[in-house]
Amino acid sequence: MTKQYLLAGLPDRKPDPLLALLKKFASNERLDKIDLGVGVYRDGTGRTPVMAAVKSAEHHLWETQDTKSYIGPEGDPSFVSLLTHEVFGEGTVTEKLAGVQTPGGTAALRLSAEILAHDKDRTIWIGTPTWANHNAIFGTVGLSIKTYRFFDPRSQAVHVDEMLSAFESAQSGDAILLHASCHNPTGAAISKEAWSAIAEVVARKGLIPLFDNAYQGLGRGFVQDAEGMLIVLNAADEAIVAISCSKSFSLYRERTGAAFVLGNSATDLNKGVANFAYHARASYSMPPAHGAAIVAAVLGDPGRRKLWIDELASMRSRVSEIRTALADRLSIYAPRLSAVAGQEGMFSLLPVTPENVTHLREVHGIYMPDSGRVNLAGLRIEQVDLASQAIGELL
Ligand SMILES: Cc1ncc(COP(=O)(O)O)c(C=O)c1O
Structure with a gap:
């Protein structure tokens, strides 16, 4: 043999x-x-x-944290709740969301990819160029990937027209990957009119926007950087948002992020979260606590x-x-x-x-x-x- x-x-x-x-x-x-x-x-x-706010939060945690026991695949609910209100504000979108803590934005994208890939016929549409890891994350779970030209470095032009026509040719149920702000690698910004046009085609065709939100606060402002995303989320029936706290809290190696689903009913949202938790459990089991505890101690304290x-x-x-x-x-x-x-x-x-x-x-x-x-x-x-x-x- x-x-x-x-x-x-x-x-x-x-x-x-x-x-x-x-x-x-x-x-x-x-x-x-x-x-x-x-x-x-x-x-x-x-x-x-x-960041000084992070140092202060760490000091507070050192004084008050009294256990390192397991927390569960969904992570810390107080972190998720505080981050929800900070990122999405107090509008109707917030009521249609549920989420889990993840090890950074990468794991949030990976959990998102896993639930999208449950339907083997689903395609994800990605504008080029994009963050190199996107192709690896969505390819690994077996999603079919279709691309369109988003940005041309020679002319520095953003091709919203090509993006919209790609979305027109997508099937209902297909996912579209969107950078919420501060596009990596191009920095290209999308106008309010373009976000509204995206929202219109998403709602009309029943597409599923997946927002990669990794740089909120490093563009025009923390609230302003979410405006385009909120226009689309307000119009969409269903959506996913992958958040990284790596840059906006300078927490890179602490691996802090969150994955959210937006849906039509509490039953659907519970299903989305349960499926995130299932895939988390099958890979990293549960997210590391420290970074999320820091973010919760920053957002939950007015001074910090x-x-x-x-x-x-x-x-x-x-x-x-x-x-x-x-x-x-x-x-x-x-x-x-x-x-x-x-x-x-x-x-x-x-x-x-x-x-x-x-x-x-x-x-x-x-x-x-x-x-x-x-x-x-x-x-x-x-x-x-x-x-x-x-x-x-x-x-
Ligand atoms: C566009 C984009 N999405 C997601 C991430 C993931 O960040 P994290 O380090 O939180 O996994 C990055 C990190 O560089 C990024 O540039």
């Missing part, structure tokens, strides 16, 4: 290119190197600090909540100051890049080639992925001129 082996038969998997880039950056000894790669917020000194709102506002204004300055300088070399100023969040997608990216890294010590996605928070204001010149000369 011939032996069958496991490991040699596995597919080759390349490491995440952004993590590989991070390693390259760390091994370069240049003092003036600039990291525009990994998608974390950095302050004016290049650090990703723990105010501190968090102010800190988030200053993160947002730093990114938007860099954005305005970068757009101003880059548009000298390529006028179409003045569009960068109207984009939102930490990212923009520059029209550079992989050869340009290698040149920037080797000659100027500027690091970005081959796609040309730049994390604006990686720049200090005094580096904008230098970086714009190095990039601009290649455009």
